[in-house]
Amino acid sequence: MSTVLETNELARWFGRLVAVDDVTVSIDDDEITSIIGPNGAGKTTFYNLLSGTLQPSSGSVKLRPRDSTELVDVTDDEPHEIARQGLSRAYQINNIFEGLTVLDNVRVARISHDRRTSDLTAITKHDEELTEAAWEVLELTNLEDVADTECANLSHGDARKVEIALALGTEPSIILLDEPTAGMNKSETDRMVDLIRRLDEETDTTFVLTEHDMEVVLGISDRILVLESGSLIADGTPDEVMADERVKEAYLGGEDA
Numbered sequence: 001m002s003t004v005l006e007t008n009e010l011a012r013w014f015g016r017l018v019a020v021d022d023v024t025v026s027i028d029d030d031e032i033t034s035i036i037g038p039n040g041a042g043k044t045t046f047y048n049l050l051s052g053t054l055q056p057s058s059g060s061v062k063l064r065p066r067d068s069t070e071l072v073d074v075t076d077d078e079p080h081e082i083a084r085q086g087l088s089r090a091y092q093i094n095n096i097f098e099g100l101t102v103l104d105n106v107r108v109a110r111i112s113h114d115r116r117t118s119d120l121t122a123i124t125k126h127d128e129e130l131t132e133a134a135w136e137v138l139e140l141t142n143l144e145d146v147a148d149t150e151c152a153n154l155s156h157g158d159a160r161k162v163e164i165a166l167a168l169g170t171e172p173s174i175i176l177l178d179e180p181t182a183g184m185n186k187s188e189t190d191r192m193v194d195l196i197r198r199l200d201e202e203t204d205t206t207f208v209l210t211e212h213d214m215e216v217v218l219g220i221s222d223r224i225l226v227l228e229s230g231s232l233i234a235d236g237t238p239d240e241v242m243a244d245e246r247v248k249e250a251y252l253g254g255e256d257a
């Protein structure tokens with residue numbers, strides 16, 4: 001077990017509102033970690049701080065790049081720099097080129113990972129290595145059957161899987177998922193949970209997710225972080241967190257639970 005991401009007293013203010021309030025956590029590479037909390041608790045802001053989309057007001061973020069044993073300080077780094085160091089965020093759909101096939105989308109992700117963005121025409125060329133690497137990702141994410149489907153024509157469930165495939169294509173040390181089962185029916189949800197669990201086991205990538213569906217959270221998480229009004233009010237196993245009085249009061253008893 002080793003730490004893949006660490007925040008130290010990370011905070012972000014919007015005027016007088018504290019959206020993330022001195023949060024100190026370390027995420028281990030052998031655990032699936034969920035971040036939960038009522039609406040407005042600070043989950044999105046926390047993600048934005050980790051991925052560099054927002055600058056922190058104070059505190060720090062450290063990240064362990066893949067194939068490295070050392071954490072590097074990425075506080076104040078640009079999003080593309082943080083992504084290069086190994087943090088990938090699976091964005092809801094909008095990262096996908098709708099007019100390209102699933103396979104070509106993953107090839108584009110690989111090209112950008114290999115820092116060959118000046119060579120985007122490689123997408124139209126015969127490049128066995130690139131295609132092979134993309135197929136590996138499609139196999140991992142159970143997307144082989146829709147490899148030649150244009151992304152605009154995918155089911156919602158498959159489109160969400162493509163987001164994960166694009167993130168995995170960059171071989172990150174950690175992937176942040178935004179509500180990966182949102183809008184899914186029960187069987188799609190079950191398949192997504194199984195997929196994330198399997199990817200966590202079969203790859204060197206650590207998964208972190210935000211999720212409102214408590215059944216998903218309890219079914220998938222090794223560890224749960226609970227935010228309320230920007231503060232980390234609980235951090236532990238599902239059993240520990242479910243038994244926490246403050247969590248029951250602040251989150252599970254509330255209307256947003």
Ligand SMILES: Nc1ncnc2c1ncn2[C@@H]1O[C@H](COP(=O)(O)OP(=O)(O)OP(=O)(O)O)[C@@H](O)[C@H]1O
Pocket residue numbers: 014017018019037038039040041042043044045046
């Ligand atoms: N750009 C911004 N400017 C001002 N206030 C903001 C901004 N972004 C977020 N906030 C405020 O920060 C607080 C935390 O918001 P955030 O979106 O991080 O919560 P959340 O836990 O992701 O909520 P949800 O579950 O509804 O997505 C909220 O009070 C929100 O109104």
